[in-house]
Each structure stands twice: as structure tokens, then as C-alpha cells.
Amino acid sequence: MKAGSSAKPIASAPTATPPVAHTRRTTIAAVEEKYHAIRCDLEEQRRTILNEVVEGLTSSNSQETFPDVSDQASAEAEQRFSMRILEREQRLVKKIDEALARMDQSIYGICERCEEEIPYPRLKARPVTTLCIDCKTLEEQEEKSRR
Numbered sequence: 001m002k003a004g005s006s007a008k009p010i011a012s013a014p015t016a017t018p019p020v021a022h023t024r025r026t027t028i029a030a031v032e033e034k035y036h037a038i039r040c041d042l043e044e045q046r047r048t049i050l051n052e053v054v055e056g057l058t059s060s061n062s063q064e065t066f067p068d069v070s071d072q073a074s075a076e077a078e079q080r081f082s083m084r085i086l087e088r089e090q091r092l093v094k095k096i097d098e099a100l101a102r103m104d105q106s107i108y109g110i111c112e113r114c115e116e117e118i119p120y121p122r123l124k125a126r127p128v129t130t131l132c133i134d135c136k137t138l139e140e141q142e143e144k145s146r147r
């Protein structure tokens with residue numbers, strides 16, 4: 001029998017190791033804890049989008065044939081419209097997946113341009129962002145000047 005397994009004969013020994021107060025945790029755990037609420041938000045958002053996508057697909061399939069030509073035209077327009085929404089939602093799901101992957105790699109919340117930490121309120125408001133506000137502003141200015 002290995003030492004330290006299951007029942008300990010020594011009385012009054014605490015079963016779980018008490019949390020060591022005010023010591024530095026490993027960075028990964030700290031990052032994980034810091035962004036836990038955002039991770040929950042992202043996973044919730046992802047579920048909601050995927051449900052909508054599934055619903056959108058089933059409803060557009062059910063109204064495929066229309067006897068009236070104008071109805072069919074509007075149905076096609078509607079379908080194109082919902083396809084655009086689907087595409088946008090798919091892009092967002094991709095961004096969410098990328099954000100979750102960055103969390104797994106503990107690089108979430110780091111600006112891709114200046115490598116500074118992105119302020120938490122910005123992440124909370126826009127969890128899929130990869131740029132801090134300064135760099136985002138710069139990027140938008142660059143895009144404008146390119147046009």
C-alpha cells in the first residue's frame with residue numbers, strides 16, 4: 001500500500017490542503033480565473049449563435065416551394081438575406097473560437113500589435129477583440145488612408 005493513499009491513521013489532519021493565501025499562483029491559473037466570466041460569455045454567445053443558425057437553416061428549408069412566382073422571389077430574397085446573416089454569424093463563431101483558443105494558450109487579452117495587456121472593460125465589452133483601443137484606432141486610420 002502506498003503511503004498517503006486514502007485513510008490516514010493520523011487524527012485531525014485536514015483532508016484538503018488549505019489554500020495558501022497571498023502567494024503567487026501560476027500565470028495560467030491567474031489568466032484562467034481573470035477571464036473566466038468572459039469565457040462563460042463567449043461560450044454562451046457561441047451556443048446562442050449556433051442555435052440560431054440551426055433554426056435559420058431548418059426554417060429556410062421548410063419554406064422552399066411557393067406556387068406564386070412573386071412569393072418565390074421574395075422567398076429567395078429572404079433566403080439570400082438569411083444566408084448573409086448566417087455568414088456573419090459563422091464569422092463571429094470563428095472569432096469566438098479563436099478567442100477561446102487564445103485563452104487556452106494563455107495569450108488572451110494581449111494586444112496583437114503592441115503586445116500590451118488589453119484593459120479588462122474593453123475585453124468584457126468586446127471579448128473577441130485582439131487589439132487594444134490605441135492599436136484599433138491606428139488600424140482604422142490606416143485602413144481609411146489606404147482607401
Ligand SMILES: [Zn+2]
Nearest residue numbers: 111114132135
Ligand atoms: Zn495595442
